[in-house]
Amino acid sequence: MRTLHAASLLRLTLDDEPRPGHAVLVTGDRVEAVAPLEELTGAYPEVRVRRWAGTLGPALVHDGPLPPAPTPRERVHALFRLGAAAVLADHVTDPALRAAAARNDVAVLPAARPPALVVGGRADVAVFGADGTCLATVVAGRLVHRRA
Structure with a gap:
């Protein structure tokens, strides 16, 4: 099943410039695409969309x-x-x-690596609020934490 994760801002890496209006398309446990939200919803009109407040980026x-x-x-x-x-x-x-x-x-x-959202890579995604609080965590494409 495909899920589109969208937020006001998206970062491909932790120190990447935030991209407004972008989203991550997840299929199974993989990132299928990272692109502007309008482009992805146009290409996949039936996709489930999860909209998050905050900044979407790679999980830590x-x-x-x-x-x-x-x-x-x-x-x-x-x-x-x-x-x-x-x-x-x-x-x-x-x-x-x-x-x-x-x-x-x-x-x-086995060793630390910088987190990044990579097309074809594992769908480990997190959403952080302006204060740095984690609002949601997706691990291998599965939503495992959502702040109430």
Whole structure:
């Protein structure tokens, strides 16, 4: 299923200039296109559109220990509330925590890499408010966090 994620502004990388009126087309767990919203809705008139307040961009790579929580599952979900979709392998050495990360499609990376939205790449997307608060997180094309 295709989903179009749109916000007032879009960044392809964390330090990219924000692009007004752009959106990300996600098919399955991949980014299919990044283009102006009007162009994508014209090309895919039946696509489901999720409109977000804030700035849409790549989900973060968490480069420290996972936030504390009572269970491994809750620790992983705490990442999603931060806008992260990836973590460094050094911080998920506990088998239960690694299993929870795998069940939730968290990318476990051997080394840090700058997050980016890339056509054909994994659909890890986050939306951040003006104050830096994560409003929504999409991991491998699946909405896993939405601020109420």
